Amino acid sequence: MPFFAPGDDPGASFLELLRRTGNEPFGDLAQVAAAEGGLGSLEGSHATTVLAVRSSGGVVVAGDRRATSGHLISHRDMRKVFPADSYSAVAIAGAAGPAVQMVRLFQLQLEYYEKIEGKPLSLEGKANQLAEMIRAHLPQAMLGLPVVPIFAGFDLADGRGRLFQYDVTGGRYEEQDYATAGSGSLHAGTVLKLGFRDDLSEPDALALSVQALWHAADEDSATGGPDPVRGIYPVLAAIGPDGFRQLDDAESGAVFAALQADLASGGSGGGSSAHRGEVPR
Amino acid sequence: MSMPGLYVSPEQLMQDRADYARKGIARGRSLVTLEYDGGIALVAENNSATLRKVSEIYDRIAFGGVGRYIEFDQLRVAGVRHAELKGYQYSRSDVEARSLANQYAQMLGQFFTHELKPLEVEIVVVEVGSGDEANQLYRIQYDGTVMDEETYCCIGGDADAVRERVAEGYDPEFDADAAIGLARAALAGPEREITAPDLEVALLESIVPDTSHRRRCFRRLDDAEVEAALGDDAEEPEDSADQEDS
Numbered sequence: 325m326p327f328f329a330p331g332d333d334p335g336a337s338f339l340e341l342l343r344r345t346g347n348e349p350f351g352d353l354a355q356v357a358a359a360e361g362g363l364g365s366l367e368g369s370h371a372t373t374v375l376a377v378r379s380s381g382g383v384v385v386a387g388d389r390r391a392t393s394g395h396l397i398s399h400r401d402m403r404k405v406f407p408a409d410s411y412s413a414v415a416i417a418g419a420a421g422p423a424v425q426m427v428r429l430f431q432l433q434l435e436y437y438e439k440i441e442g443k444p445l446s447l448e449g450k451a452n453q454l455a456e457m458i459r460a461h462l463p464q465a466m467l468g469l470p471v472v473p474i475f476a477g478f479d480l481a482d483g484r485g486r487l488f489q490y491d492v493t494g495g496r497y498e499e500q501d502y503a504t505a506g507s508g509s510l511h512a513g514t515v516l517k518l519g520f521r522d523d524l525s526e527p528d529a530l531a532l533s534v535q536a537l538w539h540a541a542d543e544d545s546a547t548g549g550p551d552p553v554r555g556i557y558p559v560l561a562a563i564g565p566d567g568f569r570q571l572d573d574a575e576s577g578a579v580f581a582a583l584q585a586d587l588a589s590g591g592s593g594g595g596s597s598a599h600r601g602e603v604p605r
Numbered sequence: 606m607s608m609p610g611l612y613v614s615p616e617q618l619m620q621d622r623a624d625y626a627r628k629g630i631a632r633g634r635s636l637v638t639l640e641y642d643g644g645i646a647l648v649a650e651n652n653s654a655t656l657r658k659v660s661e662i663y664d665r666i667a668f669g670g671v672g673r674y675i676e677f678d679q680l681r682v683a684g685v686r687h688a689e690l691k692g693y694q695y696s697r698s699d700v701e702a703r704s705l706a707n708q709y710a711q712m713l714g715q716f717f718t719h720e721l722k723p724l725e726v727e728i729v730v731v732e733v734g735s736g737d738e739a740n741q742l743y744r745i746q747y748d749g750t751v752m753d754e755e756t757y758c759c760i761g762g763d764a765d766a767v768r769e770r771v772a773e774g775y776d777p778e779f780d781a782d783a784a785i786g787l788a789r790a791a792l793a794g795p796e797r798e799i800t801a802p803d804l805e806v807a808l809l810e811s812i813v814p815d816t817s818h819r820r821r822c823f824r825r826l827d828d829a830e831v832e833a834a835l836g837d838d839a840e841e842p843e844d845s846a847d848q849e850d851s
Contacts, residue, residue, distance in 0.1 A: 325684070325708040347690070432692075435689075439662075440682055440685060
């Protein structure tokens, strides 16, 4: 059982506790990579589209399900949007292994802090914790294993949704309206930019997110679209005053079906493939 | 530690330490933990709203301590660390109260025999069973003695008297409100009354209404919820000894 002398106590930092107990969470892989002369030949799963949109009642987070290794699809049902705690979510882009590990550490850190301190971190505090983890991960990012997440949540103190974007060095940038990350982020961002309004309701924000993901999947080979054959749909989650809620497959499927109907009838989501009325697989 | 030329028999030394620890614990208020039909309730008499005696350790595990606050709070933090590290290294389902109770026992035993003074604390570690598993209630004393308790357990200065009162009124069919009511009546005894702000109440709920996102069974009740559970929201009823019937 870990017991520390006063003045030597790692406090509410789970990462520091891991280090003190010989479980360094970030170092070892970078050392291996350095010894191997970099990971240039080892293609990680980098490509993705994840996004977050502020709605009038909170924030909506969405991400596709495809993981790729080079030109191959390695997973069709990968999850890239995770609840960070009851009132926030993190969506990941970048190398899959380190990204999933970072999410796990982040979730543990938030819960650990809450238990040790007896109250949860502020939303800003959570965003800063994630920035610190990305900064600690920089050596691995330099070797070709970057992790670039989006963090979004409902700020209980302010009563509104807030979202944060990051760069590989741990730079933290608060966005007002929407944020995107991953290889399809350019296309998704354009759709969000054109479709965003200040008073988007939660269903409207979900519909806009789905439209953005669809266009990203349409243009970017590394972003997966909805897969009605297998029943795999991009992950959609909404965070409001009642906390984090992920839509189940039936709900996500319905949002995509509405988009598909709109596209088929030449509606606002129209692109080149809309005339064929088909969704990319 | 011992002075040259001054012999103290081991029996005497241990006796003195035990007396010292017991005296420290006796100064504090007691804590009751008892099973109800949907989980485990932890109820402590505590007039501080921020210095807590009852806390969350892990998904299904809670901690309660009495005695010197700073000492049992250190144990609480150590327990959270032990549980989180174990869950990180293995899996969340591998974290259980029994192993935690043994760790606590070792630590308290170590303090009792090797440190200058023993810890003046008594703690409970409880785990709510998942599915068909039974609940686990462990009571650990200042010297590291672990007791595996059934259905309810009491710690603190007045523990024996409180336990008797719980035993008299206990019914395994209790819902959470009735369990909290009985705990309050048992903590207060016949002569005193305890109101909601002087109670610290938390539940480990085995029935999880929303299974998709809730894995943490621990829920702390605020003063209003405690008042509602006790049925004192309107005016204080006269028959406070019969709270468990409400």
